[in-house]
Amino acid sequence: MESGAQIGEIIDMCKPIRDAANSGADAGTPQFMKAWAEMGDKLLDLAAEDEAKGRAFSASDKLERASLYLFIAERMQGHGAPGRKETFAKAREAFERSAKLGRINRERVEIPLAAGTMPALFTRAPGSETTPAPCVVYCNGLDSNKELLYWSRLPEALARRGISTLCVDQPGSGEALRLQGLPVDPHSESWASKAIDWLEQQSEVDPKAIGMTGISLGGHFAPRAVAYEPRFASGAVWGANHNWREVQDKRMAREGENPVPHYWAHVHWAFGAEGQEDFLEKSKDMNLNGHMDRIAVPFLVTHGANDRQISPAYADDLYDQLVNSPRREKVIFTAREGGVEHVGADNMAYGRDVIADWFAETLGGHTA
Template sequence: MAEKKDPPYFMYFPDNYRWSAAFINMLSAAPYGGSEIGELHKIGVKLKGKAGDDDEAWFNACTEVADGVSEYADRWAKEGNNTSAAHAYQRAANYYHMAERFRTPKDKKALDVYQRGIDAFHQFIKLSDYEIEIVEIPFVDGSLPGYFVHPQKKIAEKSPCVVYFDGLDVTKEIQFMRGVPDLIKRGFSVLVMDGPGTGEAIRFRNHYLRHDYEVAGSACLDYLETRKDVDPKRIGIVAISLGGYYAPRCAAMDHRWAACIAWGAQWDYYETWKKRIDAQFKLSLSVPGHHINWILGVDTLDQALETLKPFNLDGVMQKMECPFLLVHGAEDEQIPLSDAQKQYDACGSKDKTLRVYTAEEGGSQHCQRDYLTLVVADMWNWFEDRLIKNLK
């Protein structure tokens, strides 16, 4: 029998891709205030010896630790120690939302924990030294929730701005802890969004995932054009994971965007899920397989596949005109590198770059969860080159 080889990257739970992916996502948020190793170790100890499909154990372990961190935050806030409290509320928000992500259908217990994450993040906003507005973006049959984060470095009366969408299973609160503090230090404002199919938008407003994501993207542009503190000619877009479909689709279909980053490739999302379903979900997934039914608002996997047929970037990428950066991991187990090459080759932009991260340098996992600060530095450097440096 051939000897089983260790993966060329770190796995916290060696035999559980999904739990490891989530755990490393929490761990990598530490440079941006999203986690603390001692708190994560408590989660790991609680999960020791648990079966990989015991998502109730995951939910309970993360929630219990989040509750403990919230208790610290509440005590410090009452004592007037706002800085300490803000830090703790931010981490608690991350743990609450990572606790809830595997729990579908979203029962009352799940939604209560999710709301605790939002409440904790709002306390973080109130007590931290970040200037963050809680905003509503007018959208079909209502609005989409977001955070407008003001720049910490003033470089012009009207700042360049980045719209930051999430992915299949991420939230705007988690997204903040994936590089936003570094963007605002460079002089960008950032609009961090829960789009259709994610976060509050689906949980509390029934905005299901849609293939024409440019409807959400263009709504954000329309909103930003009303602000006197944003330069409407210098607005970029970035989105992570499935956001590698969202952001390029938005940029290709609305030429007001000044730059676009796909943080992880996508090509034909119908084919991606057909392979997963045909394999009975025995592939590397970041969520339980039935998650796709929930975000699409359907009852069966057959209905999900039918709904996913238009989620294809062939014929879309060719329409893109703005500068485009695509980043991808060489060892990405969720989306093959070949899809990244197809997406890059099809892109119509004259200024386009494909950056592939290897195991040797780090960042080779899905969306560089194993070296977050490296990819964030590269992406934000690229945004700065396209949206700021020619201001000076």
């Protein structure tokens, strides 16, 4: 719903698979794929009918939802599941077609890395073609992709405030993982610095006003990058993943909730690990303790009070360690406003507004 789904379509997709879901988190995923992909295919057909009649905007709207449902269907499957690769390709094609037909303010770009590339979506602030605008690098969590970042509507909120956005499929996520096999790099400055290199070459971007944020596991990547890449002028997190390595110990003890089915197989794949021991070794640096005192720019910490995946206590840890930030703020979303669940799964509006306003205030955008 937060990403643009229609409630009636969600009901139609989920009604026939409710019983399968009762058999456990992993048991119903093939049925989930079938139901959600069928809705995606139906919307693709309806979009084609609109396009044949010259109704490009209507076709684009349907392609957006088709792409969303197909991405979600793919995301919920285990690594190597039948149909996963084809579903991802179909979702990407629909997303690209939608942008063209709908004249949507997003451009797919490729950012060179030391190995491979980092696919990204560039959303330009109005007027940036004549006056360079601030820009925010926006990174994925563990199991999202740049398209889902775009659908969080943070790029839209930032553009309204005069700020461009670069949504990235960093190593270990989205296309970088699925099509290039690039695993997670805990030292996020290695790829975040390449994003700045690219942005500095864009005439629409003010190179002195580049910020970074991340959602979910991006709550590790963004602070780490801001700590070690001095060209970032501001930072924020949508969920404080301060010590994700410790969270894995808790998950092995069955504490808290997992973000996706087939969780351990997914993290092994994302980290390029050959098993649990290898994964634990490769994820040992997913811990921000001892690094946050390097941040010397404004930094915002946001977290949901009822986050059942990542404890709000990690938001306290992150905030407390920002001892050299000239402006640090912590916002814990409560039942009063909503957004209490993990990265605002119950209501993303408040997190989106707070983060967009933060960057407007610290990078030189506007809030009115």
